[in-house]
Amino acid sequence: MWDVCTLLPILILAMKSIEIFAGAGGLGMGAHRAGFEPVLMLEWDRWCCSTLRHNFSNSITLKTPQPTIIEDDVCNIDFALYEGQVDFVSGGPPCQPFSLGGKHRAYADTRDMFPQAIRAIEQVKPKAFMFENVKGLTRASFSSYYEYIKLRLEYPSLSRNSDESWIDHLSRLEEQKTSGNHSDLHYNVVARVINAANYGVPQKRERIFFVGFRSDLGIDWHFPEEEYSKDALEWTKATGEYWELMKVPFSERSPATHKPVSGSLLFKKPWITVRQALEGLPDAEQDPKGATEFLNHQFQPGARSYAGHTGSPLDEPAKTLKAGVHGVPGGENMLRRPDGSVRYFSVRESARLQTFPDNFCFHGAWSEAMRQLGNAVPVSLAEKIARNIREALTISASA
Template sequence: MRSIELFAGAGGLGIGLHRAGFHPVQVIEWNRYCCDTLRANKQRQIADISDWNLVEGDVRSIDFTAYEGQIDLVSGGPPCQPFSVGGKHRAQTDTRDMFPEAIRAVRQTKPRAFMFENVKGLTRTTFRNYFEYIRLQLEHPDVMADAGEDWADHLARLERHHTSKVRSDLHYRVVARVLNAANYGVPQRRERVVFVGFRDDLSVEWAFPEASHSLDALLWEQTHGDYWERHDLPTHDRVLSPRAQERAAQLTEQPQERPWRTVRDAIHDLPDPEAQPDLACVVANHRFQPGARTYAGHTGSPLDEPAKTLKAGVHGVPGGENMLARPDGSVRYFTVRESARLQTFPDSFLLQGAWTEAMRQLGNAVPVELARIVGADVARQLERGADQ
């Protein structure tokens, strides 16, 4: 199926969707470091992106009308700084808000479906009206703002149009949900809001995939299963937080879901870059980064839990979220390769740039596995519709 990928970043969403069966005719990204990463992996013939038509440039300068009626999916992660908890919270007043361009791409291509991802902060009470504004624009992309029309006035007009039951224009059925990547097998607690829309004429009935993994299943495995034995850990390293112990004690039967994947699950077979630098340097993007330290609010990710959310940061990479916390209380920064695993990128995929820049690319990325799971469900629905 043919797709267009906007705001591709380091490629997490696009790789996942490629694995779900979508093949982009255009992949657009303006950041030169991200483009360097994508080009380097194309040149290395990494299967997931080897045939991507990468366009380095500003999406605002691209006309999508040539693809009208030819695209199955438009996807992307519009820049999230306007809504990020770590950002400046300017929302619709922030010139980095690229949702209008995502909506324009939908309007011009009229795809059968779309999928957009953004930070959980977009759902905060402060942004609630603007969240609704985005959703209604995605449902009715042909109802454009008039010249000089304030966004709040445009929202009111969209609300009137939406409730009028007039559906002669381009119309999508849109659902949005906050998904925790850990619930889908990603070794990271990463909550993101995902918008999925299907064109109205497809008569689609769809819901987000059910969660397949859970915290309770992990706690059960750690208290009744073979988690510690599987990782060959001595008794003194089998450490659960007091809160985890309390929750585990309340479990009376084994959960049906699979266990959340932990940091240890993700990186256990990699050499320690601090203790084994000679072995670690053989692994791509796996170099020790010195300087990690703990302080209030920056305590790192425990080895035997999913990682905290990897973040890009407005003023550089925050230390707490991008650090590993060992059972003995010591900490170190995750390497780029370890962070890529926490985002479920393939080991064959290389990140370009220094540690800070590579970590910024990963902090902005969509976990590959989350994109694949949601994308595969969208693809199945589109294939089902094509057969009807």
């Protein structure tokens, strides 16, 4: 528990951040809510940049001066301009090279932007960084490249030579690590696959997060503890507490999917469900007039259920929202009603599932907005991790 003397410097110490591969700004907004002041947001996609410009110039959304928003390829940016001026760098390098739905080309894929993320770290030399990517990066077939990425993040100054393969570079990085020589820029890096539902996001979304602290700061850190669990949700269903809380009629109540383990319930909150996340939003299909009172809340026709695409049931966290790189944005981006019928989530409903505030406006057509949301980091999850990082940095600075 933090006392007043500990919290005071956390509240007043200004810390600046840069967001690269910003997308629609989920990770950047989470970092801002955690107390970082964004000075630069970089994204190449025009619709994402339009979304960023609208929301990060909005005094309701942003409590600090507006960041510079650059619409450009990351390869064209000289990050050395920010050396010594930025405490924290974050971003989500494109995930298609490692996605289960992609071509799985990893280092052979020109969309692999981890080398550019590492270049940003080398040039800015921030006190800490956080990068997010798909769980697919941890698959056995990518194991060597996963280790390569992690070591590159630890030793960003140990660059790859022009005539050197990444495998040879990996060997050189391994030698550097085992030598114990940390005279150059060095980060202590941890990585963990996180299920967003275990952190209070109404979505079963598994992603890997890399967090690093500059080694000269001497910071001891670990990922924040999980506070939510499936077992706790199942227990509230079994006791009827959940159904009564949500005023669900008996005809719509589903049986518990498994017997909860009582010992796992002691310090956990129930997973947050789709029904809870959408509470207060009118159904855009059944009440189109009421839906107009909310941003981006229009009914999208054409949803259908088929093998592997059955939608998200109301009384569980949603399945992972997808960006839809292969056509219709995520055939799973649907709500499944208790009677088995399905409809697409509206953009606003999807934003709720990604924990964006209701005043956050997404630009572009439904398919474009859903792509932005499918690629986004849940705001509240980003905030929890970034807040932990900021507190560690503040304590280090105050020591």
